[in-house]
Amino acid sequence: MEITPLELPDVLLITPRRFHDGRGWFEETWSQRRMDDAGLRLEFVQDNQSLSGPAGTVxxxxxxxxxxxxxxxxxxxxxxILDVAVDIRRNSPTYGRWVSAELTAENGAQLLVPHGFAHGFVTLKPDTSVCYKVDGYYDKDSEGGIRFDDPDVAIDWGIANEDAILSDKDRILPPFSELASVF
Structure with a gap:
């Protein structure tokens, strides 16, 4: 398993090793032992999965x-997908900066988004399915967000903002300038 810090070093690209043979391939997508060896103390409690029909879903x-x-x-x-993490830790030297990685079924890469980051993605192909582990349970009263197209953050999603397919909830998220970060 290869663990690579990105431009925001707290966000990690984790690429499992694939073992190929005549049937296809096998990979170990998570190993607590390997994460412990890398100094990453994570205890995941829930797995989530989403399916997005059209490309351009944010x-x-x-x-x-x-x-x-x-x-x-x-x-x-x-x-x-193009997977994005935005640093929302108010005392961080990288506050308001973002990093992205292309995650595909073919490359097997994974993005580790730590506490203190907003997270989102855009689908690059139709019928894209995303799985993610979380280390805390969902709590509706604690959820927050920022607009995907916020000009202060200026994420390059690779699509025109007007072409993005959003949920009603994501469409009304506040701008970054209104974020009262609790991190």
Whole structure:
């Protein structure tokens, strides 16, 4: 398993090793032992999965406030996504900066999004399925978010903002300038 810090070093790209043979391939997508060896103390409590029909579907940018904050380990099991993490830790030197990685069923890469980051993704292919582990349970009263197209954050999603397919909930998320970060 390869663990690579990205431009925001707290966000990690984790690429499992694939073992190929005549039948296809096998990979170990999670190993507590390997994470412990890398100094990552995570205890996942829930797995989630989403399916997005059309390419250009944007989910996010979401987070949960403490004490219900969630670290996420995200992977794409069908199709492809551009996965994005935005630093919302108010005392961080990278506050308001974002990082992204392309996760595909083919590359098997995973993004580890720690506490203190808003998370979202855009689907790059139709019928994309995303699975992610979280280290905290969902708590409706603690959920928050910021607009995917916020000009202060200026994420390059690879699509025109007007072409993004959003949920009603994501469409009305506040701008970054209104974020009263609790991290």
């Amino acid at each position: 989910r996010g940018l979401h987070f949960q406030a403490p004490p219900y904050a969630q670290a996420k380990l995200v992977r794409c099991v069908a199709g492809a």
